[in-house]
Amino acid sequence: MLQKPRGTRDFLPEEMERRRRIEGCMRETARRWGYREICTPDFEHLELFTLKSGEGIIQEMYVFEDKGGRQMTLRPEVTASVLRAYVNEGKVLPKPIRWCYFADCFRYERPQKGRYRQFWQFGVELIGADTASADAETITLADELLRTAGVTFDLQIGHLAPMKRLTQDLPPEGQRAVMAHLDKRNHAGLEQSLAEIGRDDLFEPLIGLVDSRDPAAVFEIAGDMPERSRIEELFAILDSMEISYTPNFGIARGLDYYTGMVFEAFAPNLGAENQILGGGTYRLAHLFGGDDAASSGFAVGFDRVMVSLGEFPLEKTPIAAVVSTPEARARAWEVARAFRAAGIQTEIDLMQRGLSAQLAHAAKTADYAVILGRRECESGRVTLKNLHSGTQQEMTLAEAISGVSQHGAC
RNA sequence: GCCAGGGUGGGGUAGCUGGUUAUCCUAAGGGACUGUGGAUCCCUCGACCCGGGUUCGAAUCUCGGCCCUGGCCCCA
Numbered sequence: 054m055l056q057k058p059r060g061t062r063d064f065l066p067e068e069m070e071r072r073r074r075i076e077g078c079m080r081e082t083a084r085r086w087g088y089r090e091i092c093t094p095d096f097e098h099l100e101l102f103t104l105k106s107g108e109g110i111i112q113e114m115y116v117f118e119d120k121g122g123r124q125m126t127l128r129p130e131v132t133a134s135v136l137r138a139y140v141n142e143g144k145v146l147p148k149p150i151r152w153c154y155f156a157d158c159f160r161y162e163r164p165q166k167g168r169y170r171q172f173w174q175f176g177v178e179l180i181g182a183d184t185a186s187a188d189a190e191t192i193t194l195a196d197e198l199l200r201t202a203g204v205t206f207d208l209q210i211g212h213l214a215p216m217k218r219l220t221q222d223l224p225p226e227g228q229r230a231v232m233a234h235l236d237k238r239n240h241a242g243l244e245q246s247l248a249e250i251g252r253d254d255l256f257e258p259l260i261g262l263v264d265s266r267d268p269a270a271v272f273e274i275a276g277d278m279p280e281r282s283r284i285e286e287l288f289a290i291l292d293s294m295e296i297s298y299t300p301n302f303g304i305a306r307g308l309d310y311y312t313g314m315v316f317e318a319f320a321p322n323l324g325a326e327n328q329i330l331g332g333g334t335y336r337l338a339h340l341f342g343g344d345d346a347a348s349s350g351f352a353v354g355f356d357r358v359m360v361s362l363g364e365f366p367l368e369k370t371p372i373a374a375v376v377s378t379p380e381a382r383a384r385a386w387e388v389a390r391a392f393r394a395a396g397i398q399t400e401i402d403l404m405q406r407g408l409s410a411q412l413a414h415a416a417k418t419a420d421y422a423v424i425l426g427r428r429e430c431e432s433g434r435v436t437l438k439n440l441h442s443g444t445q446q447e448m449t450l451a452e453a454i455s456g457v458s459q460h461g462a463c
Numbered sequence: 464g465c466c467a468g469g470g471u472g473g474g475g476u477a478g479c480u481g482g483u484u485a486u487c488c489u490a491a492g493g494g495a496c497u498g499u500g501g502a503u504c505c506c507u508c509g510a511c512c513c514g515g516g517u518u519c520g521a522a523u524c525u526c527g528g529c530c531c532u533g534g535c536c537c538c539a
Contacts, residue, residue: 056512056530106539112464113537130539158539163464165533306539325534352539378498404492412500426498440500 060170078201079175086194088153088177093134099124104340105133115159127159135178140343148181167326167357176352183347185286188314191349196296204361210316211304212284215275236305263303271302310335320361329357371457373399374415374422381425395454416440421457
């Protein structure tokens, strides 16, 4: 038997209903904040992502050569595409630009819990605003999005400036290593890296930075800096909005293009892959030939949110099954059409089953049976049977439709 | 790329210290039952992940691959 590709999943209707429901929550929240949907290609020129993230990511992507000999790749994320689209067509739009997307992405990685080779991200990008308010909007929207979806999470917010200030004298490789260790809270690795470059004196301040839960203490350690007022303003807005978060000035997000604020959210009930959201402020447009627009944004790991949420009840709408004898076949089609026109999910027998078997089937899949035989054909009425209570009654078609509409599923 | 544990009908399983036709539950389809359902009974359908090796004989032992689950690395 043919298997699905490694790291991919089939979603059956039950699961799709759950996914669409949560997707709808996220879309609605973004809409209320003025973020309108953008859709970019599933595949892009490879160069788009190597420009953004370096050559090293090629081995993690689905790269292919198209029939014209072009180096292409399935998108591993959406931010690069959105910024490319901005450079291509968004330059003249009034700023700030608020865009959101819900899209599948592809990464050639080893699958594990919450990590798949095809996965979905819901994200927003706020382009052209370079203020504490813009930072605050990005974070607050992220918080609201996750809360609306119903997921339990820890929100951690940091800023790259203090860490960069402390490590500004280090060689680039040293700085990179130090930030990586801090991001992973790897104290032993940090100590070793600092020793290798002869800067053991930085160990205590850097640890203090990461462990600090008070922004004021961070400036005590790292000293004053130009970004200080913006950072303080950001946290003031978040506090006034009563956002629940943990300051974490050890977040490095690993990538060079982040310029200031960075934030992440974690779901405590997930395994090793427990980060469900990540974002920050960045500059990318200039890489793709555009202006140096300041941007901020985040992406939600939609599949991880779904794993974290687990099973939850779905609201049911009533289902009607039209059950008929062979002689009432034509009438059954008419009645089914009328039910569907009223917006009711309605199914009709396609298996040429006997009345008994039709009812047996309806009892498993529907809430109401609309029974049609010679008697109903002659009277022009229908028999409506409630399949949960077992009660049934003959009535007009209109009465049956309104009865099903009003009672809902049991 | 690395580590651990797994892979038997659509789903869940027994067998796995080699030996008849591979067990059971469930689902699905049909019948008992041509105007009334989920019960019951009967029937049908349908599986040893793939390939090599050992053996008279492999679901079982062995090797390789693939895939699944979790972890490492990475995490845009």
